[in-house]
Amino acid sequence: MKIPSKTVFYTIEKTIKSYRKFSKRNFLKVVDDITIDQKLILQYLNDFPGLSQKEIAELVFKDNASLTRMIDLMVNKNFLKRSMNIEDRRRFKIEITPKGKEVLSKLEPVIAENRKKAFAGITEQELIQLDMILNKILFNIK
Amino acid sequence: MKIPSKTVFYTIEKTIKSYRKFSKRNFLKVVDDITIDQKLILQYLNDFPGLSQKEIAELVFKDNASLTRMIDLMVNKNFLKRSMNIEDRRRFKIEITPKGKEVLSKLEPVIAENRKKAFAGITEQELIQLDMILNKILFNIK
DNA sequence: CAAATATAATTGATATATCAAATAAAAAAA
DNA sequence: TTTTTTTATTTGATATATCAATTATATTTG
Secondary structure (H helix, E strand, C coil), X not given: CCCHXXXXXXXXXXXXXXXXXXXXXXXXXXXXXXXXXXXXXXXXXXXXXXXXXXXXXXHCCCCHHHHHHHHHHHHHCCCEEEEECCCCCCCEEEEECHHXXXXXXXXXXXXXXXXXXXXXXXXXXXXXXXXXXXXXXXXXXX | CCCHHHHHHHHHHHHHHHXXXXXXXXXXXXXXXXXXXXXXXXXXXXXXXXXCHHHHHHHCCCCHHHHHHHHHHHHHCCCEEEEECCCCCCCEEEEECHHXXXXXXXXXXXXXXXXXXXXXXXXXXXXXXXXXXXXXXXXXXX
């Protein structure tokens, strides 16, 4: 019999990595040259316009330095536009371009489909359970 | 009310990244200059001597190319020894050095303590639940 | 057996992760 | 207001992630 306490983190890691691969494969069917994290950044900027790089970094669990470079790339790919922010000249104004919005709208149905497939046969109750247990762990280690 | 299906993967990602940071912090109290993945590699080689780089890569969910570079580093740090394998000259014989074993033995109590803290107040039953739900997801997306 | 195919590991290129140090601007304190 | 401290971002250095191409050896096939 397995001892879950020794393997749970392995399973968590496996799940998130597998889901990322699964998602990426499906994304590439409708948009080329996009990564999971780029999609997440687009999504957050769409839902909460005006986010700073630092705020985005926190949302996607990355370092500010990584964000700088990721935003650079996304500007080069014309997904985003970076301009001066008059109110606070330390931060930038980061906006989604029409191309960025188009990419996002192409991905939306894929995202929905991904979740649907991933959660097939899993009840709402189970997801709530899962969420709750993970939050307990998060509380313990914070 | 939150909709878990839209946030569960976010929570999973947050949990695993937080746990990695938490573990690393605690590792560095007893051993300097070790990463979570290096510890995992040492652990696997200790439990299953004779693993090839490819096999290790699969166990830690990494690419062969990454493993090549990680093993290089670990050899430089004198955690591992890499030598020719007579039976199959395509693969290497990778062995833990005394220093590697020492590091591992220093980390063992820390690992146990990490798990204990992370799972405080979580029942065996809940861990089994968690494991089961994650495996359902894994099955769905594989 | 020789030729074709498969496997293990490496290398190169590019992106990302992480930490520390640097820069520039804003906010707080003197 | 000047000085000090804090904040947002960037840059440099090093490690890791990922993909494609390469190399060397093993295995399979004809």
